[in-house]
Amino acid sequence: MKLIEAKQQFISSWGAFGTHWGINRTMAQIHALLLVSADPLTQDDMMEQLNISRGNTNMNIRELINWGLVERILLSGERKEYFTAEKDIWKVVRQIVKERKKRELEPMLQLLDKLENVEGDKRDKHVKTFVDTVSSIKKLGKQADKTLDMMIKAEESWFVGTMMKFFK
Amino acid sequence: MKLIEAKQQFISSWGAFGTHWGINRTMAQIHALLLVSADPLTQDDMMEQLNISRGNTNMNIRELINWGLVERILLSGERKEYFTAEKDIWKVVRQIVKERKKRELEPMLQLLDKLENVEGDKRDKHVKTFVDTVSSIKKLGKQADKTLDMMIKAEESWFVGTMMKFFK
DNA sequence: CTATGTTTTCAATAAATTTTGAAATTTCGA
DNA sequence: TCGAAATTTCAAAATTTATTGAAAACATAG
Secondary structure (H helix, E strand, O other): OOHHHHHHHHHHHHHHHHHOOOOOHHHHHHHHHHHOOOOOEOHHHHHHHHOOOHHHHHHHHHHHHHOOOEEEEEOOOOOOEEEEEOOOHHHHHHHHHHHHHHHHHHHHHHHHHHHHOOOOOOOOHHHHHHHHHHHHHHHHHHHHHHHHHHHHHOOHHHHHHHHHHHOO | OOHHHHHHHHHHHHHHHHHOOOOOHHHHHHHHHHHOOOOOEOHHHHHHHHOOOHHHHHHHHHHHHHOOOEEEEEOOOOOOEEEEEOOOHHHHHHHHHHHHHHHHHHHHHHHHHHHHOOOOOOOOHHHHHHHHHHHHHHHHHHHHHHHHHHHHHOOHHHHHHHHHHHOO
16 A cells, blocks of 8 residues: 555544544544654645645644644744644543543533432432442542543553553 | 432433533433433333433434443333343443444554555655554554453452552 | 735534434234 | 234434635734
8 A cells, every 4th residue: 555545544544533532523634644744734734635624724723732732833934834743642642531531521520529419318219329320430430530640640661561461 | 409400410411421422412311311210211201301202212222222231121011111221330331442442443453454564665754654653553552452351351349449559 | 014925713604413203113912 | 913002214304513715813024
């Protein structure tokens, strides 16, 4: 397979993959394109390679910057802005985990804390089922929170190496 | 907070949560409703409690059954079908992980295997960047695959207990 | 300061996804 | 076997989400 074709397959699959994880196709595709590009790209480069409009490109680049996955680069002597993606995949994963944890897991845990204190007699099976379900989700969520915190702080080599042995 | 109100908040948040993870709102809400219901429910119960149509209810119940999260129950002497959700959250998580791994991670790893063998000279920086990116994603993906396999096989008590110590 | 190239915004439009509801099919008691 | 109850299907409608493109805002060289 030729490079250009391989790139296209990668970009297209990464886009489809993203849509299963609540990320829009274009955002995932821009990210993929930057991941496999040796040099920084301009908005116009992306528009051309992905066949998307200027507005779409611009909005999704900014969103990727918000997620901490893409960086704006100013080349001296150049009027245009250039962009690159973090290429260290372990860093990318940690960054995504960090953001999603903050945006989703933490608010959910807060809500569960509140819901656990519902009024009513726990001997009533309806109350009991509710409280038991909420409590067990909370317990698992808290554990996930801790585990992810550790993962965010860990170095890849440490993480992979230790997990390897651990789960041999 | 009253039970009925708490249930509603739980269902509504679970639905919103689901949409961030590529799961449609109704499917997540039906799952949530069943999780906090003490007794099995019929389609009509769900239609009424969630204010959704018969067709929508039916399709999403079937999808939940495909995911292995909901079970059909036949009560003797009853014409209607009843449904319950697996209440053991650890089992639920393992089931979801198992399915998503099969549907998403495994196909992605297959693709990366193929893309890694792109034609061209690796001294060309464009080829090198592509191959390096694909390889490092593949490496991390394979590690995730193993880790998740182990998690799928593990008992919750073992998992949480060991992780607790591990990440103390 | 001005002219020109570049980026950003956002209302309108398009596309994708979800939901409905009525008809078709299936199930099962009598 | 028949017929009422229950389930399933799926084309059409509604809703949500993504994308466009032109106008406005901004930035910089001259």
